[in-house]
Amino acid sequence: MTCRGAPANRHADAIGRYRVRWVRAVVVVLFVCVAATGCVRFPAPPSPPPVAFGVQPTPPGAETDAAREPAPNSETCDATASLRPGPMPVPAQMPQRTTMADILGRGRLIVGLDIGSNLFSFRDPLTGDVQGFDVDIARAIAQAIFDDPNTIEYRVLSSAERTQALIDHSVDVVVKTMSITCDRVDDVAFSSPYYIASQRILSTRTSGIDGPAALAGKRVCSARGATSIGRIQAIQPRARMVTTTTWADCLVMMQQGQVDATTTDDAILAGLAEQDPWVQLVGPSLGEEYYGVGIPKGQDDMVRFVNGVLNELRVSGRWQQMYDHWLSILGPGNGPPQPVYRD
Numbered sequence: 001m002t003c004r005g006a007p008a009n010r011h012a013d014a015i016g017r018y019r020v021r022w023v024r025a026v027v028v029v030l031f032v033c034v035a036a037t038g039c040v041r042f043p044a045p046p047s048p049p050p051v052a053f054g055v056q057p058t059p060p061g062a063e064t065d066a067a068r069e070p071a072p073n074s075e076t077c078d079a080t081a082s083l084r085p086g087p088m089p090v091p092a093q094m095p096q097r098t099t100m101a102d103i104l105g106r107g108r109l110i111v112g113l114d115i116g117s118n119l120f121s122f123r124d125p126l127t128g129d130v131q132g133f134d135v136d137i138a139r140a141i142a143q144a145i146f147d148d149p150n151t152i153e154y155r156v157l158s159s160a161e162r163t164q165a166l167i168d169h170s171v172d173v174v175v176k177t178m179s180i181t182c183d184r185v186d187d188v189a190f191s192s193p194y195y196i197a198s199q200r201i202l203s204t205r206t207s208g209i210d211g212p213a214a215l216a217g218k219r220v221c222s223a224r225g226a227t228s229i230g231r232i233q234a235i236q237p238r239a240r241m242v243t244t245t246t247w248a249d250c251l252v253m254m255q256q257g258q259v260d261a262t263t264t265d266d267a268i269l270a271g272l273a274e275q276d277p278w279v280q281l282v283g284p285s286l287g288e289e290y291y292g293v294g295i296p297k298g299q300d301d302m303v304r305f306v307n308g309v310l311n312e313l314r315v316s317g318r319w320q321q322m323y324d325h326w327l328s329i330l331g332p333g334n335g336p337p338q339p340v341y342r343d
């Protein structure tokens with residue numbers, strides 16, 4: 001038997017059907033409206049600020065993640081005086097029981113450097129080769145050992161990893177804009193200086209930052225482990241340091257408005273400025289940085305050998321050619337630094 005229901009129930013059914021139709025109509029109108037015009041706006045979920053790859057996030061509530069560092073060259077040690085080179089062996093014929101003979105026997109020189117430091121050590125986007133001023137220094141060392149400048153294995157290091165890589169003997173040499181300082185000579189040996197840089201400031205053209213006084217209260221970027229941090233903290237204690245893994249990270253953070261300025265050696269900053277015309281070097285030199293080839297402590301034979309290679313680069317005019325090729329953006333320069341030996 002089929003029950004058709006009472007009139008009151010039929011009335012209720014009709015109301016139910018109208019409700020369903022009405023709700024359907026509203027849904028369709030809303031859908032069309034949102035799809036076509038975006039007329040209904042929902043509040044956007046809060047999005048985190050963009051973070052550059054490789055950048056250590058700043059801890060909440062603290063702008064500064066850099067420990068206070070000693071100012072470089074504030075000490076009185078004579079860190080830049082190195083060991084006098086002896087007679088240079090014939091390439092590919094290293095004297096037995098020397099560090100160079102071990103490297104020759106292994107078949108490659110292991111060089112610690114960065115591959116993101118424009119002008120000093122960076123990967124050429126067209127050829128894929130690592131090149132730059134530091135790379136040319138490393139190639140000259142390989143040439144002197146193997147009679148072949150290409151016999152190199154590169155290990156990529158951040159500024160903060162350089163000293164430990166030498167202590168661990170995971171590299172034969174570090175050639176990475178590494179300043180010779182009294183702190184560092186406690187742990188590693190250095191060649192004679194092969195380049196003298198000056199610490200300066202990089203800021204955007206519209207920032208109004210024109211020197212260290214203008215950095216009070218500003219966010220200032222440096223790579224962890226760099227001497228640049230200690231010096232700027234000594235000169236402008238009110239700078240709010242933000243530290244990154246690489247110098248390229250500092251440029252990205254400036255581009256994203258996450259920091260107001262970057263400070264380090266003019267040679268590195270010039271390499272960043274070359275990649276973005278919106279940033280510029282400003283203010284005076286904040287102090288000199290003497291770059292040396294880092295060598296594991298105790299390898300005096302290797303120190304003398306590398307100093308012999310650097311000497312050859314100086315007297316042959318090759319150093320000047322390298323400068324003109326890579327660093328002429330910094331002006332004519334003062335020629336290669338003259339070595340001072342302590343023996």
Ligand code: GLU
Nearest residue numbers: 159177178179226227289
């Ligand atoms: N020359 C400075 C240093 O050795 C900065 C360069 C760098 O970190 O690569 O710390």
